[in-house]
Amino acid sequence: xKDILLILPxxxxxxxxxxxxxxxxxxxxxxxxxLYILDTAMADEVFDKFTDIGFIGDKxxxxxxxxxxxEYRQRGYELLGAVQIKAMEAGVPFNPITLHGDFTECAMKVxxxxxxxxxxxxxxxxxxxxxxxxxxxxxxxxxxxxxxVVFFDED
Amino acid sequence: MPVExxxxxxxxxxxxxxxxxxxxxxxxxxxxxxxxxxxPQGLSPAGKNAIAIFIVCLSLWITNLIxxxxxxxxxxxxxxxxxxxxxxETYSLFGNEAVFFILGAFILAGAVMRSGLGSRVATMxxxxxxxxxxxxxxxxxLLAAVLSFFISEHAVAAMLFPMVLEIAKALKLRPGKSNYGxxxxxxxxxxxxxxxxxxxxxxxxxxxxxxxxxxxxxxxxDFLDYSLAVLPVVVIMLTVGxxxxxxxxxxxxxxxxxxQEVLLKKLQGMGKVSYxxxxxxxxxxxxxxxxxxxxxxxxxxxxxxxxxxxLFVFKLVRWRDIEEYVNWGIILMYGGAIILGSxxxxxxxxxxxxxxxxxxxxxxxxxxxxxxxxxxxxxxxGMSNAAVIAVLMPVGIGMSGSFGMDPVIVTLAIAIPAGLxxxxxxxxxANAIAVSSNYVNVKDMARAGIIMSITSWIVFNxxxxxxxxxxxxxx
Numbered sequence: 001x002k003d004i005l006l007i008l009p010x011x012x013x014x015x016x017x018x019x020x021x022x023x024x025x026x027x028x029x030x031x032x033x034x035l036y037i038l039d040t041a042m043a044d045e046v047f048d049k050f051t052d053i054g055f056i057g058d059k060x061x062x063x064x065x066x067x068x069x070x071e072y073r074q075r076g077y078e079l080l081g082a083v084q085i086k087a088m089e090a091g092v093p094f095n096p097i098t099l100h101g102d103f104t105e106c107a108m109k110v111x112x113x114x115x116x117x118x119x120x121x122x123x124x125x126x127x128x129x130x131x132x133x134x135x136x137x138x139x140x141x142x143x144x145x146x147x148x149v150v151f152f153d154e155d
Numbered sequence: 156m157p158v159e160x161x162x163x164x165x166x167x168x169x170x171x172x173x174x175x176x177x178x179x180x181x182x183x184x185x186x187x188x189x190x191x192x193x194x195p196q197g198l199s200p201a202g203k204n205a206i207a208i209f210i211v212c213l214s215l216w217i218t219n220l221i222x223x224x225x226x227x228x229x230x231x232x233x234x235x236x237x238x239x240x241x242x243x244e245t246y247s248l249f250g251n252e253a254v255f256f257i258l259g260a261f262i263l264a265g266a267v268m269r270s271g272l273g274s275r276v277a278t279m280x281x282x283x284x285x286x287x288x289x290x291x292x293x294x295x296x297l298l299a300a301v302l303s304f305f306i307s308e309h310a311v312a313a314m315l316f317p318m319v320l321e322i323a324k325a326l327k328l329r330p331g332k333s334n335y336g337x338x339x340x341x342x343x344x345x346x347x348x349x350x351x352x353x354x355x356x357x358x359x360x361x362x363x364x365x366x367x368x369x370x371x372x373x374x375x376x377d378f379l380d381y382s383l384a385v386l387p388v389v390v391i392m393l394t395v396g397x398x399x400x401x402x403x404x405x406x407x408x409x410x411x412x413x414x415q416e417v418l419l420k421k422l423q424g425m426g427k428v429s430y431x432x433x434x435x436x437x438x439x440x441x442x443x444x445x446x447x448x449x450x451x452x453x454x455x456x457x458x459x460x461x462x463x464x465x466l467f468v469f470k471l472v473r474w475r476d477i478e479e480y481v482n483w484g485i486i487l488m489y490g491g492a493i494i495l496g497s498x499x500x501x502x503x504x505x506x507x508x509x510x511x512x513x514x515x516x517x518x519x520x521x522x523x524x525x526x527x528x529x530x531x532x533x534x535x536x537g538m539s540n541a542a543v544i545a546v547l548m549p550v551g552i553g554m555s556g557s558f559g560m561d562p563v564i565v566t567l568a569i570a571i572p573a574g575l576x577x578x579x580x581x582x583x584x585a586n587a588i589a590v591s592s593n594y595v596n597v598k599d600m601a602r603a604g605i606i607m608s609i610t611s612w613i614v615f616n617x618x619x620x621x622x623x624x625x626x627x628x629x630x
Contacts (some may be wrong), residue, residue, distance in 0.1 A: 011330075011593045046584070046591045052222045052483050053539045054309030054584040055261065055359065059479035060268060067317040068591055075330070075593075 002030030003095075005116035005147075007107050008079060010039040012154035014122040018083055020152065021120040022090050028117060031093035033112050034083050036076040039102045044066045073098075083130050103137045104144070111145050119149045175220055186211050192238065199344030202504035204237040210544070212495055216542035223539055224484035229489020230498075235310050239498040248497055249490040250454040253366025257359040257489055258481075259459025259542065263439060264306035264356075265480025266472045270435040273314050274472075275425055281318070282418040288406045291414060293397065294339045295319060298394055300353075305443065308358055308574075312343065312585040314591075318421070319343050323594060325413040329566025336594035338404040342558045343604060344398050345577060347585040353389045353573040355446070355455065360540045362455070363489050364570035367496040367548040371505075378450040383626055386570055387618045388611075392575070395610050401603050403603050434471050436460055492545035495561070501548035509553035520560045520630040526570045527551055530610050531572040536582045538572040564630045566618065575611045578604025 006021040025032040050061040080096045081129040087094040099106040111119060123138045142149045162554035167551050170177070194200050208230060235242040267273045271424030280298050285291030295315070302311040319339050328336035350605040355365075369375050376384075442462040446455055466472050499505040517523045527547065534543045551565040576582035578601045580590040586604075589595045623629070 041592050046588055048222075049587045050309060050313060052219075052484070053541075054307065054313075055481060055482040055485040055488065056307065057265065057478070057480040058307050060310065060313045064316060064588065066312045067320055071320055071324070071592070074324070079398040091226070151481050 002028050003033050003114050003116040004028070004030055005110060005114065005119040006032060006034045006083065007103075007110075007119055007121040008034060008036045008041065008076075008083075009103055009122060010037060010076070012122045012124055013079065014152040014155050016155075017120050017122050017152040020150070022083075022087055022092055024085075024089055024118060024120070025092045025145045030117065031095055032083075032087050033097060033110070033114055033116065034080055035097040035099065035107065036080055037098045037103055037106045038069065038076060038098060039103060040069070040100055041102070043072075058097060078141050107141055109143055111147060117145055119145055119147055121149065121151050123151045123152050127151050178218060182211055182214050184336065197510070198507045199503055200506055201237075201239050205234075205239045205498045205502040205504040206508065208233045208237065208239065209495065209499055209549075212254050213542075213546050215401060216537065216546070217324065217538045221444050221513065222484070223542060224488040224491070226542075227488045227495075229496045230491045231487075234494055234498045236607050239502050240494070244501075245494055245498075248370065248494045249486070251366045251370065251431070251493050252454060253362040253369070254486060254490050255456035255492065256355070256362050256459050257485060259456060259463050260356050261307065261359075261481045261485060262463045262477055263459065263466075264310045265477055266435050266466050267439060267471055268310055268314060268480055269476045270431045271425065271429070272432040272435050272439075273306065273311075274318075275422075275432060276526050277302065277315055277318065277527075278418055278425070281322075282415065283510065284424060285411070285418070288335065288408055288411050289401070291322070291411055292335070292342050292406070294401070295339060295344040296342035296397060296400070296452070297393070298342050300350030300389075303347050303350030303357045304353045305356055305439065307356065308347040309584045311350070312347045312588055315343055315347075320592060321417050321421075322414045323592070326408060326411060327413075327419045328408070328594065329468050330593040331596060333594065334404045334407040336592075337599050338400055338406065338453055338594050340589040340595045341404070341600065342400060344583075344585040344589040344600075345400070345607070348575060348577060348583060349389060349392045352385055352571055354378065354515055356594075358429065358540065358574060360544050360573050361570045363492055363541055364544045364548055364566050364573075366489070367544070368562060368566045370389075370493060370497045371549065371552045372499040373504075374562050376563055376566065378446040378455060379448070380626075381570075382447075384567055384623060384628060388571060388615055391608070391618075392611055392613045395614070396607060397541040399603060399606055399610075403606075404599075409617075431471055434469055435466070436472070438465055465574045471619075488541060492541060494546055500552060505549035505553035506556065507553075509550050509557060512550070517554075520558050520564070521620065523554055523558055523560065524630065525616050526563065527554075527565060527568040528572045528615050528619075529612055531569050532575060532608055535576040536579050536608070540576060540583065543573045544569060557613060560630050561628070564619075564623070564628060567623075568615075570613055572611065575615075576612070577607040 004021050004025040021032055047061045047065045050056050076098055118141045138151050186207050194203040212226050212230050215221055234240050235245045271320050277298055281294050284294040299311055299315055323336050353360050365376050366495055445458045517526050531543055547569045551569050554564040555565040580587040
């Protein structure tokens with residue numbers, strides 16, 4: 001079956017991206033696979049800040065990162081639930097996946113597994129100058145993915 | 156179709172990808188260059204080498220290319236290696252009272268967290284005073300501040316964050332959209348920041364500043380005198396902070412019954428107050444009183460370490476608990492910072508740098524205080540506040556000598572503003588954690604934080620100018 005892959009990062013959402021992915025899946029008569037990536041980078045950064053700068057021990061720092069990851073996971077379930085409802089209403093088969101780790105690595109893993117027709121994702125809103133000087137994971141994805149990668153700015 | 160191809164030049168792509176290596180290489184070259192050239196007039200070769208080490212450490216502390224504590228280790232290696240101090244002198248600086256006081260204070264904070272006393276007190280206060288939406292935000296703000304009087308502000312942030320997250324979840328606040336969500340998380344961060352400057356215990360920066368002061372002059376500041384000097388700044392900033400938060404993030408929810416339920420369930424889950432909680436609370440209270448009233452006679456580190464021993468005598472903590480709650484890198488970080496400060500002072504580099512820089516811009520002691528507090532506030536937004544102390548204190552002490560000022564004044568002008576980093580998540584863990592919740596974004600934090608930073612500079616200087624002379628700190 002042809003798939004459209006919707007990749008949702010941890011802290012960025014876009015209703016436009018969700019609607020576009022569902023519409024595309026319906027158009028091609030395929031399924032919508034939604035990948036929610038639990039980005040561990042933010043939690044790791046907090047852990048490093050508390051241990052390297054705050055000098056508090058591993059246990060409270062770990063408890064803190066666990067609390068952050070739990071929150072992100074819950075948000076992911078809620079987000080996947082909301083997309084599932086929209087997909088069901090549009091009569092599009094829905095397949096959720098949740099992965100931990102780096103955005104590009106997780107996205108590439110799923111792209112290589114399910115070989116979608118198109119990947120749709122969300123990118124951070126940045127000024128032109130910041131975007132010019134920053135490495136974008138979307139660019140990396142576009143370079144490595146064998147399918148077309150479409151992105152929308154976060155809400 | 157919005158497909159974007161990376162058309163940036165190859166050199167820029169390489170630059171973006173290889174920044175870390177490039178920075179480290181540039182730093183090594185700069186260091187080698189400074190060491191190789193002849194010292195300028197008025198500076199000894201050892202002083203010149205001390206400045207080269209200082210520049211390397213400063214750059215690494217700002218860029219975080221390697222962990223802070225590892226930068227300190229680098230200073231420990233380089234200071235004797237380049238003949239700034241002898242090996243014996245270098246390692247003996249680890250015996251500084253400040254290092255042992257910081258260690259004792261962190262172990263005590265670990266015991267408070269381990270016993271559950273901190274969480275119980277926090278939950279009880281939020282439940283008691285958080286009956287309305289504004290009351291709950293206010294209680295989080297003040298609670299974070301007051302707890303940071305007694306234990307490290309970072310430990311307070313780590314302890315309160317999961318509770319505030321649960322409250323936000325129960326109230327179904329939308330991350331990034333809800334004003335009330337922003338209000339709760341920034342209240343937590345700012346409470347920790349403002350409360351953290353109130354005593355020696357809020358963070359290790361004040362003991363570090365005092366440690367460097369002791370090593371480089373014959374002066375010191377005790378627990379009570381410091382708290383007395385900073386009290387008006389804390390009271391005014393808490394008041395200003397409360398009004399800024401209320402103004403920028405007006406409450407956009409009505410009831411908070413769900414939050415009250417969460418707190419009630421939490422309290423019920425904790426059961427009765429345990430023996431450990433009572434005992435740790437009593438020891439903490441007695442230690443605090445001893446720091447206040449016997450600190451000058453007995454020494455702060457001695458009291459802290461005696462309390463640590465008492466915890467073990469009554470079997471309130473195990474060594475394993477302490478290992479889990481304290482990061483031992485702290486000894487290296489602060490020991491190394493004191494070594495660097497001492498190296499700059501003893502080699503004459505600190506005085507030379509003061510003559511070359513701030514001395515040209517400042518004409519009166521009041522301007523010295525204004526300039527140092529401003530430089531500290533700016534630097535602390537971009538780097539760890541302990542690193543700011545390590546960098547500015549030697550120059551400040553050198554500067555006070557040039558103006559015939561009491562070095563205690565300059566120490567306070569650096570130590571107090573060093574903790575007041577409101578605007579950026581990189582500056583302090585409390586800000587970082589507020590942003591990691593996604594309820595607050597960097598823009599919200601910067602917008603509100605800039606107002607607080609400017610206000611804190613004005614408030615600090617007014618307090619220094621008009622209040623300090625009343626308590627005997629004349630300049």
